[in-house]
Amino acid sequence: MSTAAELDSNIRDVPDFPKPGILFKDITPILGDPKLFKTSIQLLAETAGDTQIDKVVGIDARGFIFAAGVAHLIGAGFVPVRKKGKLPWTTHQMAYSLEYGEDIVEIHSDAVKPGEKILLVDDLLATGGTAAAATKLLKALDADIVGISFLIELEALNGRKNLEHPHVHSILKY
Amino acid sequence: MSTAAELDSNIRDVPDFPKPGILFKDITPILGDPKLFKTSIQLLAETAGDTQIDKVVGIDARGFIFAAGVAHLIGAGFVPVRKKGKLPWTTHQMAYSLEYGEDIVEIHSDAVKPGEKILLVDDLLATGGTAAAATKLLKALDADIVGISFLIELEALNGRKNLEHPHVHSILKY
Numbered sequence: 522m523s524t525a526a527e528l529d530s531n532i533r534d535v536p537d538f539p540k541p542g543i544l545f546k547d548i549t550p551i552l553g554d555p556k557l558f559k560t561s562i563q564l565l566a567e568t569a570g571d572t573q574i575d576k577v578v579g580i581d582a583r584g585f586i587f588a589a590g591v592a593h594l595i596g597a598g599f600v601p602v603r604k605k606g607k608l609p610w611t612t613h614q615m616a617y618s619l620e621y622g623e624d625i626v627e628i629h630s631d632a633v634k635p636g637e638k639i640l641l642v643d644d645l646l647a648t649g650g651t652a653a654a655a656t657k658l659l660k661a662l663d664a665d666i667v668g669i670s671f672l673i674e675l676e677a678l679n680g681r682k683n684l685e686h687p688h689v690h691s692i693l694k695y
Numbered sequence: 696m697s698t699a700a701e702l703d704s705n706i707r708d709v710p711d712f713p714k715p716g717i718l719f720k721d722i723t724p725i726l727g728d729p730k731l732f733k734t735s736i737q738l739l740a741e742t743a744g745d746t747q748i749d750k751v752v753g754i755d756a757r758g759f760i761f762a763a764g765v766a767h768l769i770g771a772g773f774v775p776v777r778k779k780g781k782l783p784w785t786t787h788q789m790a791y792s793l794e795y796g797e798d799i800v801e802i803h804s805d806a807v808k809p810g811e812k813i814l815l816v817d818d819l820l821a822t823g824g825t826a827a828a829a830t831k832l833l834k835a836l837d838a839d840i841v842g843i844s845f846l847i848e849l850e851a852l853n854g855r856k857n858l859e860h861p862h863v864h865s866i867l868k869y
Contacts, residue, residue, distance in 0.1 A: 553772040582756035589763040598727040609709040
C-alpha cells in the first residue's frame, strides 16, 4: 500500500481557485490512480478504529466519493447529506454560514436510526461549516457519531473547533 | 448476495419530485443498507465483463457514489465529470440540452490518457443528456469507453439511443 506521504505528493496545488488568493488542493490525481485511491479509502476507514460502523455519511459532492469507498470497504451503508432541494423525501434541514449569507444542508429523516454508529467523511476540513451542520443533523437523528474524518485539513482555518467532537481525524494536514 | 429484484423492491417511489407529475425513484434506501449497497456496486462492476477497466468515470453527484464504489471494488481509478466551474484545473467542456436551456459538464483534460479503458457509471438513465455529454468528453480525450452503466433506466424516455454506444447496461428497468 502507498502511504499518506505519497498521497501528499500527488495533490495538485491550483492557485486562485475558486477565487483569487486561494490555493486549492486538487485531489483528482489521487482519485485517478488506483493505488492512491485505495490508500485514501483505507486510511479514512482506519480512523474508525475497531468500532463497527453502521453507516458512513458523505457530504455532497466530493465527500460522496470517499464516503462511498469507505462504506464499500468496511461493509457499511452509505448516507448522503446534500444541499437543499436535492433529496426527494422528508428531510431534516440545517443552515450554516458562508462568507456571504448562508446555505442549507439536508438529510433524509429516516436515513439514520437512533443509536446507529456513524462515520462522517468529507474530503476537506476548511472552516468546518458544512461538516458542523452535518454533525448537528446527525445528532438531531440521535445518531452515535463515532468519528468525523477528512482526507485534508487546512489547520490555519481552525475548522476542527467548530465540530465540537472528540474524534476528528485528517489524513493530510496543511 | 442480494439480487436485482431485492434492489427493485427497496427503491422508494416519491411522487411529484422534483416537480409535479414526476415519479422519482429514490435510491437512498439501497445506499443505506450495507448488503443492498454492496450488491448494487457488484452488479454495476459486472457490466464490464472480463475487461480490465483503468478508470471508472462518475457523473456529479449521485453517480459519484456508485462509480467510487465500483472503482474501489475492481481496483480502478476514479474520474469525476462535474457541472461547470467545479473542477479546479484545465478542463474539456461539453454542453447538453435541458428542458429549458442548456447546461455544461466538464472533465479535467488530463483525467484520462488516450486508449485507457473506461467504464462510465451513473445512477439513472433518463433522457441521457448528461451521459451523452460525458461520453463525448471521454471520446475527445481518446478514451476507450468499454461500457456505460446505470443502476436505473427509464425506458420510456429512450435515453439509450442518445448514447450511441453498443454497450449500455442498466440493472433495473422501469
